Amino acid sequence: MRQCENLxxxxxxxxxxxxxxxxxxxxxxxxxxxxxxxxxxxxxxxxPQMYASELHESRLxxxxxxxxxxxxxxxxxxxxxxxxxxxxxxxxxxxxxGIEWLWSAITVRMYLSIMARSIRPYTQEAAIGALxxxxxxxxxxxxxxxxxxVQRENGLLQVRKMLQEGERDVKKSAVSLxxxxxxxxxxxxxxxxxxxxxxxxxxxNSDTDTDLPTEVTVSLCHILINLSQDETQHVRxxxxxxxxxxxxxxxxxxxxxxxxxxxxxxxxxxHSMWSHSELHGAYRKAGYRKADFVNSRTSKAVNSIQL
Numbered sequence: 060m061r062q063c064e065n066l067x068x069x070x071x072x073x074x075x076x077x078x079x080x081x082x083x084x085x086x087x088x089x090x091x092x093x094x095x096x097x098x099x100x101x102x103x104x105x106x107p108q109m110y111a112s113e114l115h116e117s118r119l120x121x122x123x124x125x126x127x128x129x130x131x132x133x134x135x136x137x138x139x140x141x142x143x144x145x146x147x148x149x150x151x152x153x154x155x156x157g158i159e160w161l162w163s164a165i166t167v168r169m170y171l172s173i174m175a176r177s178i179r180p181y182t183q184e185a186a187i188g189a190l191x192x193x194x195x196x197x198x199x200x201x202x203x204x205x206x207x208x209v210q211r212e213n214g215l216l217q218v219r220k221m222l223q224e225g226e227r228d229v230k231k232s233a234v235s236l237x238x239x240x241x242x243x244x245x246x247x248x249x250x251x252x253x254x255x256x257x258x259x260x261x262x263x264n265s266d267t268d269t270d271l272p273t274e275v276t277v278s279l280c281h282i283l284i285n286l287s288q289d290e291t292q293h294v295r296x297x298x299x300x301x302x303x304x305x306x307x308x309x310x311x312x313x314x315x316x317x318x319x320x321x322x323x324x325x326x327x328x329x330h331s332m333w334s335h336s337e338l339h340g341a342y343r344k345a346g347y348r349k350a351d352f353v354n355s356r357t358s359k360a361v362n363s364i365q366l
Contacts, residue, residue: 061098067160070095075169083177092173096185099161099192147203148211162193167207174217180226187232194239205240215253222257231275238278241285251293259300264308273321280324284331291335307351326360
């Protein structure tokens, strides 16, 4: 289907038209977004060789020359606009065609517009899911898409809206997208500022006290682990939003053979939070001890990922 002539172009054209006409909630728009969501799954892994080679080269070369992945030569869209390894952005120039739409900056903007304007849960979920798919890999292209969402398009505003107002599956997809985005340290400040309160609210009071799937709790913990790696001020913000009782309760959950997946993630998070020695006094003042953060369960969880 990715190689079907004019299919992807037609889907994007239709969706952009309904957005422009302020009619993003018709069933056909939902179907089009859902198809694009499916077509973006494992995009980089399953691309034809001519595209895969371009994306692979962009990942491996720390300072590559700008490429055109082109099915139509010079008309094709470039992949990377700014080749700073810390802050790459998707190329704005060019006219995408066919499969190139799947990673285009124009398409990223289209998905965010759908999230802002549509009230149909399946349409919202498909738009977020497509963004999740195209940020899922570890290469430079996924990194560029993540930076484009946050830094150029201010897309965390729409993600926050989905966390606040979305139905269960919409929230699940939004958390998965944030888990991908949180891998990049230079985006952590934006995440903390714009969506941290909603993430902490979503944390259950225990591993089973939630109407969201366990994997969402795992993803929430992983986001907080990423945010707590380097910046003490980010850990302070996590604590100030009232997360510690929830994290400790989740870390204690056991399935009979050891911590649950969510419990293990919470254990690793607690261990990471204690590594910021500047906060030890604040922890103690709030009534927490070192044993709440570093104990046999949390140490075992940390050691298990280092093996």
